[in-house]
Amino acid sequence: MRLRHAVGAAFGALALIATIPASANATDGFFMYQYGDSANPSSGQLENPSTAVCINIPEVEGKPGSAFSAKNDVGDTLGMIYSEEDCQGVATEINFGAELGRDVKFKSVILEIE
Numbered sequence: 001m002r003l004r005h006a007v008g009a010a011f012g013a014l015a016l017i018a019t020i021p022a023s024a025n026a027t028d029g030f031f032m033y034q035y036g037d038s039a040n041p042s043s044g045q046l047e048n049p050s051t052a053v054c055i056n057i058p059e060v061e062g063k064p065g066s067a068f069s070a071k072n073d074v075g076d077t078l079g080m081i082y083s084e085e086d087c088q089g090v091a092t093e094i095n096f097g098a099e100l101g102r103d104v105k106f107k108s109v110i111l112e113i114e
Helices: 003-021
Strands: 029-035 042-047 067-074 078-082 088-095 108-113
Touching: 003 029, 067 078, 067 088
Parallel strands: none
Antiparallel strands: 029 042, 029 067, 078 088, 078 108
16 A cells, blocks of 8 residues: 555656746846937846746836847847847847847847757
């Protein structure tokens, strides 16, 4: 009887582990951007951001403005920036080391390790 309970508990633990989603990994580097008035912008950055998760840009979240002038200095990642929060809307790719101009506006980003 005890063996049956032990086997059942082991299978239950394995099933629980299998259903836990993989956690996002943080990477080294900075994802930098500007926001506010384009004539006198403020600077923001995400330091060592998680990969494989959508990140809303905190300074523009829930506000009418957007971030711009994205620069991807997060090691070996490919970024996708989105025109809307929660990684919705128009997507634009930004490779590691690349910088986009002020005309590319965004509110969220996902970084994927290449």
